Amino acid sequence: MVKALISTAASDRLAGATQFLSQFSSSTEILVISDTRAAADDFVRHYAREKGGTFGLHRFSLAQFAARTSVLKLAANSQLPCSALAELSQLSASESAKCFGIS
Numbered sequence: 001m002v003k004a005l006i007s008t009a010a011s012d013r014l015a016g017a018t019q020f021l022s023q024f025s026s027s028t029e030i031l032v033i034s035d036t037r038a039a040a041d042d043f044v045r046h047y048a049r050e051k052g053g054t055f056g057l058h059r060f061s062l063a064q065f066a067a068r069t070s071v072l073k074l075a076a077n078s079q080l081p082c083s084a085l086a087e088l089s090q091l092s093a094s095e096s097a098k099c100f101g102i103s
Contacts, residue, residue: 005017037064044059
């Protein structure tokens with residue numbers, strides 16, 4: 001089940017998220033995706049305090065969630081994620097090999 005709540009008031013968003021999570025048992029696996037990881041952490045801590053504890057709440061920023069899920073697609077194609085530093089490292093290794101006549 002997916003639910004998106006849009007409001008300019010933070011209190012409305014937090015109340016809606018709390019109401020939504022209250023539909024599930026305290027051990028249900030749920031993804032909490034927020035603008036920032038810190039916001040998701042703060043919400044889950046507040047919710048857990050209110051409910052006396054929870055299990056299975058996984059917190060992500062939207063960027064973290066996108067990165068994690070894209071890894072699955074890459075893995076299915078036998079690929080790995082590549083950072084700018086890894087690209088630079090590969091390029092320098094390749095150019096160094098050319099300089100020394102290694103191909």
